Amino acid sequence: QVQLQESGPGLVKPSETLSLTCTVSGGSVSSGSYYWSWIRQPPGKGLEWIGYIYYSGSTNYNPSLKSRVTISVDTSKNQFSLKLSSVTAADTAVYYCATSLNWNYGINWFDPWGQGTLVTVSS
Amino acid sequence: AIWMTQSPSLLSASTGDRVTISCRMSQGISSYLAWYQQKPGKAPELLIYAASTLQSGVPSRFSGSGSGTDFTLTISCLQSEDFATYYCQQYYSFPPTFGQGTKVEIK
Numbered sequence: 020q021v022q023l024q025e026s027g028p029g030l031v032k033p034s035e036t037l038s039l040t041c042t043v044s045g046g047s048v049s050s051g052s053y054y055w056s057w058i059r060q061p062p063g064k065g066l067e068w069i070g071y072i073y074y075s076g077s078t079n080y081n082p083s084l085k086s087r088v089t090i091s092v093d094t095s096k097n098q099f100s101l102k103l104s105s106v107t108a109a110d111t112a113v114y115y116c117a118t119s120l121n122w123n124y125g126i127n128w129f130d131p132w133g134q135g136t137l138v139t140v141s142s
Numbered sequence: 143a144i145w146m147t148q149s150p151s152l153l154s155a156s157t158g159d160r161v162t163i164s165c166r167m168s169q170g171i172s173s174y175l176a177w178y179q180q181k182p183g184k185a186p187e188l189l190i191y192a193a194s195t196l197q198s199g200v201p202s203r204f205s206g207s208g209s210g211t212d213f214t215l216t217i218s219c220l221q222s223e224d225f226a227t228y229y230c231q232q233y234y235s236f237p238p239t240f241g242q243g244t245k246v247e248i249k
Contacts, residue, residue: 066186066229066240081237115185127233128176130197132185 021046021053023116023133031110031140037103041116041133042096049074049094054125057090057101059112060135069114071125072099079125106140113137144168148230148241154249155220163215163228163244170210171234177206177215178229180243186229190215220246 027039041055048055056071070080072090080088089102103110114136117129145168155161165175173193178186188197190206193213203218217224225248230241 065242066231068238068240079236083237117185123174123233126236126238127174128188128191128231129178129186130188130191132187135185 021118021131023118023131025114025116025133025136027136027138029137029139031106031138032142033107033140034105037101037106037110037114037138037140039101039114039116039136039138040098041100042098044097047094048092048097048099052121053118054121055090055092055099056117056119056125056129058115058117058129058132059110060115061109061112067112069101069103071119073121073125108140111138111140144171144232144235144239146230146232146239146241148244150244151242153244153246155246156249157220157222159220159249161217161220161246163230163246165208165213165215165230165241167211167213167232171232173209174232174234175206175208175213176231176233177204178231179224179226180229181226189228217246 022044024042031037054071057069060066072078072092087104092099115132117132119127147166149164175193177190180186194206205216207214227243227245229243
């Protein structure tokens, strides 16, 4: 079954760009069966969907973050990535990658999830 | 945007109890609702989708019901491993959004 693993810097300075990668195993990002999402959770708070990418490169982002988010896919490495620009302390969160099915344009439930990675925004 | 109200935010219960968690929507979402369990330091895990369909491998003591605006997650006989935080998620409208969470703690 598909497994996901996030990686990237745990500390980012304010105004810089947060960059994370999700490595997929047990499946292929080139599979048309899934959409590949990023979701975040500030410490002690709830969950926020950031956006997704389909293997074709088609993306969809949460309007609340759209101006700062870029999600890309690297089929040769079986990975997809998140870039969030101009970060502030409010972007401090655990960032998860997750999958959804190719149904309802990828907007459905998320399963499985990666273990998550904490990114702290601080100088 | 669809507003989601999950209640209670904190639920104190004992092993063996039957517990229910509510998720109410500001507008109807048919059955486009999922439930997740999250334990401290771990990623959320899918329990239920389509309001009442149990994800493979999830114990049958978990059940979901409802449609439209009112949904319920029920744990029929609380086990020690069920003490966690539970989230609902709607996928009827864009963007998908999550409830605020319900923490189930030991009484």
